[in-house]
Amino acid sequence: MTPPHGGRRPLAALAAAVCAALLSTLATTAPAGAAEAQGDVSVAAGATVPFVTQEAEAAQHNGTAVGPDHTQGTVASEASGRRAVRLAAGQRVTFTLTAPANAVTFAYNIPDGASGTLSVYVNGQKLDRRLDVTSRHTYFDAPWIQGSKTHHFFAHGRFPLGRDLAAGDTVTLQVDAGDSAGPYVIDTADFEQVAAPAQQPAGSLSVTSRGADPTGVADSTQAFTQAVAEGRGGTVWIPPGTYRLTQPIYVENVTLRGAGSWHSVVRSSRFVNQGSSPGNVHIRDFAVIGDVTERVDSNPDNFVNGNLGANSSVSGMWLQHLKVGLWLTGANDNLVVENNRILDMAADGLNLNGNANGITVRNNYVRNTGDDALAMWSLPALNRNSVFENNTVVQPNLANGIAIYGGENITVRGNLVRDTNALGSGLAISNQAFLQPFFPLAGTIRVEGNTLQRAGALNPNWNHPMSALRVDAYNHAITANVQITDTTILDSPWSAIQFVSGSGTGLATDNVTVNRARIENVGTVVVQAETTGRATLSGVTATGVGSAGVYNCPFPTDRAPLTLTDGGGNSGWDTEWTDCTSWPQPGEPPQEPDPDRNLAAGRPVTVSSHTDVYTGQRAVDGNPETYWESANNAFPQTLTVDLGQATEVGRLVLRLPTPAAWGTRTQTITVRGGDQPGALGELVSQRGYTFNPVSGNQTTQALPTGTAVRYLQLTFGANTGWPAGQLSELEIYRR
Structure with missing residues (x-):
């Protein structure tokens, strides 16, 4: 039941025309470079199903x-x-x-x-x-x-x-x-092969003994309510049949047990709806099939809406045609949800909505949900020490397969996610807050042994992909220890692993490690990096890469690119998509950048100082009438551009605004460059550059042949026209 996804401002580079062409390409064929498997591959991850x-x-x-x-x-x-x-x-x-x-x-x-x-x-x-x-x-x-x-x-x-x-x-x-x-x-x-109906447990109380109608004609709400109240401390039996409930029931300290999910069927769109419970509730072995025909997020049209209490369990259930399978709030410490089938939900399959401590969700089969199939929201209280393991998720058709939104010491282990669509990834590790108070990711987040097949989607709000696996510093920088190990990503139509700040604010994804990942067939890139931060990747092998190994283009563009540390053992993804003005179409190989393209346009800039609104980013914004100005009367001053990777450069163009009011002036500048900001070598010795409005207030500087730098720095030592460093555009060209 996730609120609207994707409020992020789209990258300027991803023009609507490119996206329209990309969608047209996908309309009838699978993406080139992302060959579909014939049937589903055999993998160890996921649920054991009957x-x-x-x-x-x-x-x-x-x-x-x-x-x-x-x-x-x-x-x-x-x-x-x-x-x-x-x-x-x-x-x-x-x-x-x-x-x-x-x-x-x-x-x-x-x-x-x-x-x-x-x-x-x-x-x-x-x-x-x-x-x-x-x-x-x-x-x-x-x-x-x-x-x-x-x-x-x-x-x-x-x-x-x-x-x-x-x-x-x-x-x-x-x-x-x-x-x-x-x-x-x-x-x-x-x-x-459906087993014969189970027999009534000795000492249990049957709902039919309190008037429940197994034909489904009469309303059995009162009979269920009475049986559950009288059966506290024991087992309430639901014999084979179909039972119609028109109101939710209250449960505490009781076991509700059916003869099997094909035999005992409850027709109810609101089975349990309660704010709290002392706990010790066990619901097992029957079906709850609703009649939800539209998604209304304010309605509690769920199998469980609210709280079952501590030390409870839900197992062997068939849940279908509800808004959400389990929307869990309040204290449900040590709850176990296992061996269930959750089908055709209007929204989430299961959502641990705050205060989820020690909860285990395992061996469930979740298919055709209208939002996140399995989710943990760490709001309005902190989720901690909870686990999603060995679940199978198929066809979430509006959001993620599995999503972790905040929380402390969370584990996502051994799950299989297939065929995500539209507004989500196969697996999302995110600090998207939705509401307040929100508790960002903390402690250690373990993402282990998961398989993602045909996962990821083109987000129509962003006009670019959400990867099979996404790490998202949406509303808060990611500072938790995020450990992603032994991941398998197969036939991703778009991209495999993504680092992003989905709100478009450029928050960092730090302290992330990806260790041992097998990636086979990906439509565009293996690593889609769109924010700043640091990640270490080791033992990541890729085959069938459609376009390039890495796309590393931060948004906003004034952020430093993601620092990707090669931990060793990587192979198959050592190429980079270098044109940040476009997103690759599936299967499109990297092209040599246009030699006449300004490499500095929109790139991150750092300056030693600036005056008022005249920030360094104005020197690469493409507008010659806006400008950077340093602090006054304090030379030297520096302006440094990060090109994202070592790039061959041959020529600089330096500009000031063109109006005649900008009288002729000479600025003394030294040009340096290199691969590390703190170790830049001199490319052009200190000299004077004259800017004259008669000739357009611009000047050109050739660089030594064979110069390749990531960082290019201008050091301003003097200015005859104003006591500060000034620049409206720094343009960098290959030739």
């Missing part, structure tokens, strides 16, 4: 292939693998089982406003029952979120097959007469 997923595009079909497509707002861009199959009348897709199964869950899309059925066949024989499909819980809009478009195109329909099938058997979806909701887009089928 089902086998098959992709429709890899199955036998006579439909139309959809995708690949990475364009925001398209059906294919929200599909698993960015591919799916469209079925029209008479067309079919047939899945061949690879393991025993008696049930299947289909991910599908149909046109907005449609509902109906789709025929199901087993081993070529049509079943009496059809798959019910509806667009009721899809096609969401969130106009208050900057950069959002209509999204949430897919829904999941679960279907008991009514028999045990073996490996080699087939299940077919076919558009027959009477199936009029199409065209249908089929994304995946999850086949599983």
Whole structure:
């Protein structure tokens, strides 16, 4: 339920025309240099799940292939693998089982406003029952979120097959007469062997004994409320059946247990909504399926909204068609959330919203959320010592897969994130505050053994990418010890690892280490650095790099570029995209910069002093009528430009404003340069430079042949026209 993302001012370099061309390129094809894997690769990260997923595009079909497509707002861009199959009348897709199964869950899309059925066949024989499909819980809009478009195109329909099938058997979806909701887009089928219903635990209190209706016709709210109150200190049993609740229940010191998530089903859009609880609440082994048809952030349309209390757990649940699975506030110390399926949320899958101490979220499968799939917000209290581990996240369609916003000593370990879209990364480590009070990242943030596949997106607010893995000093500089280890990034459509200050204020990302990362197939760059700070990268190997290894262009441009320290063992990304006036299109190789381009334009500047508003950045702003002026009557004075990397330079042009009021003057200047600010060598000895308004108030200085510097410094020793160093433009050219 994240507030609007991406208030950052876009980089001036990233012109709308470039972005439009880039989006056009992506509209029908996968990015060059980011070849899609055929199916999903086998990785150790992620949840252990009780089902086998098959992709429709890899199955036998006579439909139309959809995708690949990475364009925001398209059906294919929200599909698993960015591919799916469209079925029209008479067309079919047939899945061949690879393991025993008696049930299947289909991910599908149909046109907005449609509902109906789709025929199901087993081993070529049509079943009496059809798959019910509806667009009721899809096609969401969130106009208050900057950069959002209509999204949430897919829904999941679960279907008991009514028999045990073996490996080699087939299940077919076919558009027959009477199936009029199409065209249908089929994304995946999850086949599983559902166990028989569990038996009622001895000594438990059944909700049916207090009048709950397992047919789902009568309202069972009062029966659940009574059973939960009477069952404190023990177990409340939810037998097989469907139960309709119209009001949330209050829980404390109780276990709510069902016969299994395919057998015990609660129909409720607000299951638990409470501000506090003494704790010891355990909710397990049933389904809560809501009826949320639009996202209203002020509504508590969640499975759990608020607080379960200390030493509680949520396990074995199936959560679907809610706004948020678990929106947790208050004290939930030592809570464990594990082995759950969270599908089709209008907003977040789970959000630890402050005061989350010692919470473990593990082995959950979260798919098709409308905001962050798993998030920790360290507001209005501090989150600490909490863990996201071994979760699988697929298709968050408006934000990040996993996001850590502030907090102390947080661990993100062994997770798998696939197919992010629009306004997020696969994994974000961020100091975006949203609200106050906010507690920035502190202590040690461990990001270990995660796999990100087809993760990252082109942010429409920034007009440039959010990487598969993002470190973001949004509202606060990052000073925590951020340790990123053993990361795998596969088939990223844009970029792999990003350092940014998303508010556009240029706050530093310091004290970050990236150790051992395997990057395969990335559309543009491996490292996308857009703010100042320091990071050390070791053992980072990259193959299939689309454009260049590094893009290091800070915003605002008066900030120093990120200092990237090579810790050794790196390979495959030693090239740099040097043109900060453009973002590479996927697969576009680095070009030699225009030799007639002013290399100093917009680059960071440091000066020994300035007077009033006449700052050093005015000397590289491209406007010859604005100027830098040093403190008066205090020579020498210096102005130093950082070109970002060692660059061959051949000529300087020095300018003062052109009006005649700027009378002729001579300034005594020494030119120095080098790779380190404190160790600059003399390039041109001290000499006088005359600026005459008759000749445009400019002068030129050639540099020694073969000069290559990162830092170029002018030292002003005197000025015959004013007792200060003055300069309206410093232009640096290759020739």
